[in-house]
Amino acid sequence: MKPEPGDKTITVTRSTVAAAAHSVGIGPGDTAMFHSSLSSMGTVANGPDSVIDGFLDAVGPTGTVAAPTLWWYVADPPRTLDQWDPNTSPAYIGTIPEAFRQRPDSVRSDNPTHSVSAIGARAVDLTRNHGTGGLRPCQFGDTAFAAESPWERLYQWNAAYCFIGVDFTVCTIGHYVECRVIERALAAVPDPARRADLEGRLARWEKEGVYPRFRFRDMGEHLTELGFVRFGKIGSATLRCIRARDLVDNTLATLDAEPDKWFKDEFLAWLHDAQEKGTEQ
Numbered sequence: 001m002k003p004e005p006g007d008k009t010i011t012v013t014r015s016t017v018a019a020a021a022h023s024v025g026i027g028p029g030d031t032a033m034f035h036s037s038l039s040s041m042g043t044v045a046n047g048p049d050s051v052i053d054g055f056l057d058a059v060g061p062t063g064t065v066a067a068p069t070l071w072w073y074v075a076d077p078p079r080t081l082d083q084w085d086p087n088t089s090p091a092y093i094g095t096i097p098e099a100f101r102q103r104p105d106s107v108r109s110d111n112p113t114h115s116v117s118a119i120g121a122r123a124v125d126l127t128r129n130h131g132t133g134g135l136r137p138c139q140f141g142d143t144a145f146a147a148e149s150p151w152e153r154l155y156q157w158n159a160a161y162c163f164i165g166v167d168f169t170v171c172t173i174g175h176y177v178e179c180r181v182i183e184r185a186l187a188a189v190p191d192p193a194r195r196a197d198l199e200g201r202l203a204r205w206e207k208e209g210v211y212p213r214f215r216f217r218d219m220g221e222h223l224t225e226l227g228f229v230r231f232g233k234i235g236s237a238t239l240r241c242i243r244a245r246d247l248v249d250n251t252l253a254t255l256d257a258e259p260d261k262w263f264k265d266e267f268l269a270w271l272h273d274a275q276e277k278g279t280e281q
Helices: 014-023 049-060 096-101 122-126 150-156 173-187 192-200 216-225 244-257 263-277
Strands: 031-036 064-068 116-120 160-164 228-233 236-245
Touching: 014 049, 014 236, 031 049, 049 064, 049 096, 049 116, 064 096, 064 192, 096 116, 116 122, 116 150, 122 150, 122 173, 150 173, 150 244, 160 228, 160 244, 173 192, 173 244, 173 263, 192 263, 216 236, 216 244
Parallel strands: 031 064, 031 160
Antiparallel strands: 064 116, 160 236, 228 236
């Protein structure tokens, strides 16, 4: 998606950002995660650091701020996973994430496709041991959204999950939801051989297959209609904020209730097979 157009006549400061974060319910001790477009806000005094420091001011010394710092993508020449270095590999998803991961107070998780960087009281806890346990079948590699990952902790800690000048199209935790859909479906299949067959039909890293892809932007609009999204402004940018458990739990409930509306036919057939096999004795 294209970010919102910024109004350069509007100046954004660190205090502007902190006030906007407070306006959507972020407070002392919180964990806050944000996707962002710097240009959408207008003229940001002191650049990305004003945005990062403003969120840090909002959560205070006992809080934590995080940003996605994704590195791997299809490039020319192609990148390979062995080129990944959590200390030096640049984030490709924007000016603020790249500035975030370079700050001396930032800690980055060790995952080539879906790393998270964090600053604050629980930064080490949030980013530690990414993918070392609780692996989940995933098209981005089974470590990306594992039970041992920042994405799981953002959910468990009920983080404030924010979008600055962008919408749910870029909702990375939506991929965590996709993995949870698969995990729950496979867990309901008692027979190991059948479960392995179903798993073998899934898309995985560099392997074609079926996958529970759904429209993140449309789901965001649905969650907004349900009243879970709070709105504010940072300069000329729209600030959206939803709690991670509201996002994940209600997305899963919606997908469970209306799979035909959200999933493509190929995955619906897979899900039907999983559910049939899950009921067999």
